[in-house]
Amino acid sequence: MNLYTLDVVAAPVTDGNFDALYRVLDLVPGSSLTENPVAPSVTFDVVASDRNEAHIMAVGVASRCGFTVVSVSATLEGRFDGGNVAGLSDVELWARNAPAPAA
Numbered sequence: 001m002n003l004y005t006l007d008v009v010a011a012p013v014t015d016g017n018f019d020a021l022y023r024v025l026d027l028v029p030g031s032s033l034t035e036n037p038v039a040p041s042v043t044f045d046v047v048a049s050d051r052n053e054a055h056i057m058a059v060g061v062a063s064r065c066g067f068t069v070v071s072v073s074a075t076l077e078g079r080f081d082g083g084n085v086a087g088l089s090d091v092e093l094w095a096r097n098a099p100a101p102a103a
Helices: 019-027 051-065 091-097
Strands: 002-010 032-034 041-048 069-079
Touching (some): 002 051, 019 032, 019 041, 019 051, 041 051, 051 069
Antiparallel strands (some): 002 041, 032 041
């Protein structure tokens, strides 16, 4: 498994409402938000087998939180051989336990 840092850029926020992006902060421990209305972004760590799986995680988080993804960059930080990560440590575990999409 590999440790990736994901930077997920969302669609512009035109009404000043960042609530969908705030949900990521509640859902993903260690995540951070950049409140730029033109290109808001959230950053968090994930352990995944490859870059594609990391991207799937980013799109899944966005779907669960209710925002549109414009782009995702996944920076490989290195191998992950166990232990605790500030972010989510297992894509499959997250997918099974993620909350329902926001209404």
